[in-house]
Amino acid sequence: IISSTAANANIILQIDNARLAADDFRLKYENELTLHQNVEADINGLRRVLDELTLCRTDQELQYESLSEEMTYLKKNHEEEMKVLQCAAGGNVNVEMNAAPGVDLTVLLNNMRAEYEALAEQNRRDAEAGFQEKSATLQQQISNDMDAVTSARSELTELKRSLQTLEIELQSLSAT
Structure with missing residues (x-):
């Protein structure tokens, strides 16, 4: 009877140990799943930011193309008007003017593009820094929580073993 009682107690101990191990794996799975979902949410948020930046860039490129076409059109009209005026004048007229140089649209557009690219890069760095900061905070909190859970689980396991x-x-003693 004593041998059977000890064997039964040993089996009960093994069952409890298996149950604790299963609970431990379930908790680890839930923590990993939560972490995975948080990372997915952050990735989706960053994709939205990337989409917005892509739209801004596309819009700027379209504006650049439009202004380039307009500049080409204006140059062409100017040349045609100059030809018409030269034909109408019929003679050689030499006119010298001291005028301020015109605004170079190419330089202006290149400057605008550089500013927008710098702004986009700054936004990307800010978003990345915010993400890293939030990730670090969450990692620290998860680490602290995992340490507390592990400590509590170890204490619970030890108490169960003591109880058993x-x-x-x-x-x-009762059998004796």
Whole structure:
């Protein structure tokens, strides 16, 4: 009877250990799943930011193309008007003017493009820094929570083992 009681207690201990291991794996799975979902949400947020930046860039490129076409059109009209005026004048007229140089649209557009690219890069760095900061905070919180859970789980396991040991001793003493 004592041998059977000890064998039963041993089996109960093994069952409890298996149950604790299963609970531990379930908790680890839930933590990993939560972390995975948080990372997915952050990635989706960053994709939205990337889409917005892509739209801004496309819009700027379209504006650049439009202004380039307009500049080409204006140059062509100017040349035609100059030809018409030269034909109408019929003679050689030499006119010298001291005028301020015109605004170079190419330089202006290149400057605008550089500013927008710098702004986009700054936004990307800010978003990345914010993401890193939030990730670090979450990692620290998860680490602290995991340490607390592990400590509590270890303490619970130790208490269960002590309880089982005491129950086995009680049964042994009762049998005696």
